Amino acid sequence: MKPVLCKLDEIPDGGAIEVDTPQALDPDAVDTLVLLRFGDQVRAYLNVCPHAGRPLNWAPGRFLLAHGQLVCAAHGAAFKPEDGSCIGGPCRGESLTSYAVEVVDGQVVLQI
Numbered sequence: 001m002k003p004v005l006c007k008l009d010e011i012p013d014g015g016a017i018e019v020d021t022p023q024a025l026d027p028d029a030v031d032t033l034v035l036l037r038f039g040d041q042v043r044a045y046l047n048v049c050p051h052a053g054r055p056l057n058w059a060p061g062r063f064l065l066a067h068g069q070l071v072c073a074a075h076g077a078a079f080k081p082e083d084g085s086c087i088g089g090p091c092r093g094e095s096l097t098s099y100a101v102e103v104v105d106g107q108v109v110l111q112i
């Protein structure tokens with residue numbers, strides 16, 4: 001059975017939330033996932049910045065989303081929310097680690 005990360009309506013449209021990494025993905029995970037919503041679509045990334053390995057959020061569950069960018073709170077690396085690619089700052093062309101998710105019956109399901 002594929003892991004359910006949350007309900008779709010727990011993510012504000014155009015916003016982001018933080019969820020625990022399911023044990024099925026990584027039993028020893030200490031890092032979390034960031035989920036971003038675009039209407040009925042959701043993108044999932046490991047909440048680790050490729051610049052210096054810090055979490056992207058500035059407080060638990062709180063992410064900087066502005067002007068169509070997801071911005072790392074540590075040093076300002078900017079990522080394209082739709083695909084996690086670096087579009088500015090010190091991430092130097094690296095991308096966030098992405099995971100496939102699907103919305104099934106109003107639930108966000110990890111595709112592993």
Ligand code: FES
Nearest residue numbers: 049051052072075
């Ligand atoms: S760790 Fe994210 S910009 Fe440095």
